[in-house]
Amino acid sequence: MATELELKLMVQSEYLKSASDFLDEICTLSDNEEQSRQPTLSLMNAYFDTGEADLMKAGIAMRIRAVNNKFIQTVKTRGSSRVGMHARGEWEWQVPSDKLDFSLLAEVPLPDELKDMSWTNKLVEVYRTDFERQVWNIEAQGSTMEVVCDHGLVTSPYGEDSICELELELKDGSEAGLYHFALELAQQVPVQVSTVSKAQKGVRLKYGQIEFPEKPLNMASRLELASYWYEVWLIYWEAMHFMQDEALLQPVRHSIEELGKYLPVELQKQLISLDGQMDECFMEEELLMIKKLMGMTSVGIAMLEVGQWLNKQVHTD
Structure with missing residues (x-):
């Protein structure tokens, strides 16, 4: 298990190029070879739950991600509040296809109401996300982070919502570096802190809450x-x-x-x-x-x- 700590920033589509240009310039002007732009990815994520939303109620998000014909199964827990940041448990496994492998869940400390696994027979794809991801490796104030810019859609039978956001995920170091770099970015590009995950966007389409x-x-x-x-x-x-x-x-x-x-x-x-x-x-x-x-x-x-x-x-x- 990894603990994912990230800062999510809303950005409007008309400012995406400004954000991308700012991040490219940071990497271009740096003498640090570790600070660089990575290949752009096209990602598809299918999220699963029961018709009664048993996983959502238990604070669990389960998905299959397709990246360049490779498949990754992920489980995330709701985690703890970090005042505007996301801190949650995350488990990932490479899987051979877009089918869920429930045997892998033995590694996940499921809540009591999910431990009997009977819910696995009732899972359906409840929504999906399709987006392009630009990726940069950034260092600031002694902290190493992965900065991504995601642009695409969340879709479900109940409608769709846009994905237009930046995520700063801490890889090494302290949160101070994360905030320092986010403030540098915010001075150049209009962004706002968001606590709404892509999974929550998908759930919101159905329940409107x-x-x-x-x-x-x-x-x-x-x-x-x-x-x-x-x-x-x-x-x-x-x-x-x-x-x-x-x-x-x-x-x-x-x-x-x-x-x-x-x-x-x-x-x-x-x-x-x-x-x-x-x-x-x-x-x-x-x-x-x-x-x-x-x-x-x-x-x-x-x-x-x-x-x-x-x-x-x-x-x-």
Whole structure:
């Protein structure tokens, strides 16, 4: 098993070339041979679950990935929250075809409700993802990471959703390098932190649900409350884009206001300034407003700086 730790960034399709050019330039100007662009991949992933969504309810994602006529079976668990980052268990096996091999699951600590394996007889393909993946190996602040740019679609019988994102996966070193490089990128290209995985996008097409973190108790610490409102901000922001609903800007701004109560003064000022910029967007028509919001570099920079601060506090505690 590997523990996958990654930072996922939303990016609009019109900014993909800018992101790719920025990453290419980083590699071209580097004297480090380990820092380089890798071959572009075309990936197909089929995700499986029962009609009753037993795997989803248990926090499990199971897929078969096809890459250049080779097949990889993967199981991922929901994992633990890392304040805007993804940290989860991941198991991968090379398999001879696009058929699932259930014997491999002996290595996975399945939850009690799945241990009898009876659900394997009821699995169906519930959605799939098809996308092009550009890949770069990057080093920053002593941390080694794989940066990928994915562009394509999630499809299911219930509809489709776009894939347009950057993922920074930590391979070696500390999270500080991950955030440092993400902030460099965010200063050049409009990106925003996202906590919605491709698997969650597929599930959302069927159930139409937005998942929110559990609200802390009244006696929760300031750090717990800050982490909660930060996650709520990220979720509403992504939902506003997915649903193309400008009305969701109000809960976005409310979550930012609540978050600011638990942050240091400099970050509070940054969020107040950001809220003022958002207020100006109300002068735009609905679709133009969302487009303008998604093109603001200040949003992604604020998300990353708050996320970086929150993660530092978690590690300090």
